[in-house]
Amino acid sequence: MIQNELSKIVFLDRDTMPSDIALRPFAFPHELQEFAATEPDQVGNRVADAHIVITNKVPINAAAVARARNLKLVAVAATGTDIIDLSACAARDITVSNIRNYATNTVPEHTFALLLALRRSLLAYRDSVRDGRWAASGQFCYFDHPIRDLAGSVLGIIGDGALGRAVADIGRAFGMRVLFSAYKGVPGMGPLYTPFEDVLRTSDVITLHAPLTSATRNMIAAPEFALMDRKPLLINTARGGLVDEVALGEALRRGLIAGAGFDVATVEPPPNDHPLIRLTELPNVILTPHVAWASREAIQSLADQLVDNIEAYWSGRPQNVVEPLRA
Known part of the structure; x- marks a missing residue:
């Protein structure tokens, strides 16, 4: 609990939320x-005298923690906390909180928007109509690009949290057979999970909903693409570092997968020569700018939960606390 009469709150990257989404006023004396x-190079100075720091994508490393002499709470305005040095915060008894279960509609919906667009070649057909192909075809339709049903296909889900489970529900509604992947390298997780390698081999669609950790970084790379016997679609609305992007490009060029729908990249925003940007020239690749989370409803829920997390800490009942991983 913060004992200061006036708590200084610093929001490091307010533009990561739309300007017309308002934060509810905090119910305690504060300066925002x-x-x-x-x-x-600005982080250290800006957090130096803050009691509470809000960040979405600005890293708080050990050096920043050392500069922040009054810091009591880092309130992450997102779910992922890999940008925070959790060990450095724990050593200073600084609480870290994050946002949870706010995107359980928007991310699964975006996942299926990518999946359906690719499975039915929507963008390829849209572009061909714009380029005059329909007018020149001489008949009511044409068959230049593949179209596949979701019903009866196998949906492999890597990540069994709230988002993965919501995606599974939608998949079942489409008539898909759902497989939840066991964690890579972790055998014997029980009958509800399919071994990681088997999911790669048997899925028609693979969708990623796992956090980015040292264990999951580049979990899909050249060896994994080589196992994908059914040439699946690969959907990633989770984190960019889960997939080796160079290996992804090679897999697409070699026809090891049917297509890719990504909402995330290892570098955001990606420069024009980034591997994913170059892949957008392919008709079976869709890249969106990390907006799967960004329905208006979800952003407002995030903003409200952010204020709730800060007020819960101030009242002495911290919630959504993130602890450092134990070795």
Whole structure:
């Protein structure tokens, strides 16, 4: 609990939320300082006298923690906390909180938007109509691009949290057979899970909903693509680092997978020469700018939960606390 009469709250990257989404006023004495964005060399000065720091994508590393002499709470305005040095925070008794279960509609819906667009070649047909192909075809339709049903296909889900389970529900409604993958390298997780390699071999669609950790970084790379016997679609609305992007490009060029729908990249925003940007020239690749989470309803829920997390900490009942991983 913060004992200061006036708590200083610093929001390091307010522009990661739309300007018309308002934060509910905090119910305790405070000074709120908002920055549109914060560069790495600005973090130390901006957090130096803050009691509470809000960040979405600005890293809080050990050096920043050392500069933040009054810091009591890091409130992450997102679910992922890999940008925070959790060990450094724990050593200083700094609480870290994150946002949970706010995107259980928007991310699964975006996942299926990508999946359906690719499975039915929607963008390829849209582009061909725009280019005059329908007018020149001489008949009511044409068959230039493949179209496949979801019903009867196998949906492999890597990540069994709230988002993965919501995706499974939608998949079953489409008549898909759902497989939840066991964690890579972890055998014997029980009958509800299919071994990781078997999911790769037997799925028509593979969708990722796992956090980015040292264990999951590049979990899909060249050896994994080589196992994908059914040439599946690969959907990633989770984190960019889960997939080796160079290996993804090679898999697409070699026809090892049917297509890719990504909402995330290892570098955001990706430069024009980034591997994923170059892949958008392919008709079976869709890349969206990390907006799967960003329905208006979800963003408002995030903003409300962010305020709830901060007020819960201030009242002495912290919630959504993130602990460092134990070795």
